[in-house]
Amino acid sequence: MIQSSMSALRPLRTLLFGEHYSLTRFCSGFVSRMRYINRLKENDAACLSALQNGHIFLFHRLIPLLQCSDPETFRPIALTYSEVQSVLHKCGSDGSLLKESILIGCSEQNHAQFCLDVGELDPAAIAQNCKGTFMDLRKAFFLLEGAEAPLVAKAQALLQWHQINRFCGATGQLTQRNQAGSQRACSSSSIVYYPKMSPVVIVLVSDGKRCLLGRQSSFPRGLYSALAGFCDMGETLEEALRREVAEEVGLEVQNIIYSSSQHWPFPHSSFMLACHATVSPAHSQLNVDHLELEDARWFTEEEITCALQTGAACRAS
Ligand SMILES: NC(=O)C1=CN([C@@H]2O[C@H](COP(=O)(O)OP(=O)(O)OC[C@H]3O[C@@H](n4cnc5c(N)ncnc54)[C@H](OP(=O)(O)O)[C@@H]3O)[C@@H](O)[C@H]2O)C=CC1
Ligand SMILES: [Mg+2]
Known part of the structure; x- marks a missing residue:
């Protein structure tokens, strides 16, 4: 039924948009990115795969890892999955921590963006391996460029929300997060918790x-x-x-x-x-x-x- 109505529409589409009409031509980069992020929140397998091809920003106990290009300019360091894996191995972790990364966005180059708190590991060793420095967010917030301050702030806020919402307020049971980290659910009460502002x-x-x-x-x-x-x-x-x-x-x-x-x-x-x-x-x-x-x-x-x-x-x- 859908197939036949689509075929019926073809002459109109061709008249309006030419032979090379395609749905994606009318999806702006912004729309595609928003739909992609939404899909990653709903699909754990897709999110895990995006993590393996995405960019990861590291935190230590909620303090972001930044790179200083000159004394006044700081940027968060976007690491690949394999780079984080290698840093974790060098710091004595088996890499399973990577699965705890939380989805925070999608870059204009269509890389899914994640954050990860490496709170149990030695911050000095992490910083040295990444050629960066951990800087308190209150200070970093005013030194980061344009869109980067809100991204780092969002990452810290989500990491913090997960750290303090590990238990269900109704049953006291541990809650389980989805792969994107956009929600936590209690299997006993069926309550789903979403990040709050x-x-x-x-x-x-x-x-x-x-x-x-x-x-x-x-x-x-x-x-x-x-x-x-x-x-x-x-x-x-x-x-x-x-x-x-x-x-x-x-x-x-x-x-x-x-x-x-x-x-x-x-x-x-x-x-x-x-x-x-x-x-x-x-x-x-x-x-x-x-x-x-x-x-x-x-x-x-x-x-x-x-x-x-x-x-x-x-x-x-
Ligand atoms: N001019 C300013 O004050 C500025 C404030 N901000 C931000 O605005 C927000 C509000 O700041 P502020 O002026 O201090 O707020 P308020 O004037 O509301 O006073 C803070 C008090 O409100 C009570 N409170 C009620 N709801 C909450 C809640 N959800 N979280 C925490 N405290 C709550 C607490 O009192 P009690 O503990 O007695 O219950 C707290 O000590 C903060 O996020 C702050 O960082 C940003 C820039 C400037
Ligand atoms: Mg006030």
């Missing part, structure tokens, strides 16, 4: 002339940031944002406009939703909750520009 709002509040920034006592000296907070269960983005600003600085905001989003790996996996919002100048008096924030202040555009220029000058020197 906590939704977080971050908001730049303005009174029309100034913007509001705050700092926690744990922030590095001199660092101020837009206000942020975790969404509570059942809240909308707008409700969470209004509550957080009210809690932290005692203001009521309006005119909430969504701006953008990003995955944020610290302290665990958050999904940050960034917005703009306003308060009227007549209601901009701050009442800071010092249990949550060490300080919060209104900053003028000139102050922000000056601080950014000073920061850029400090980084350049």
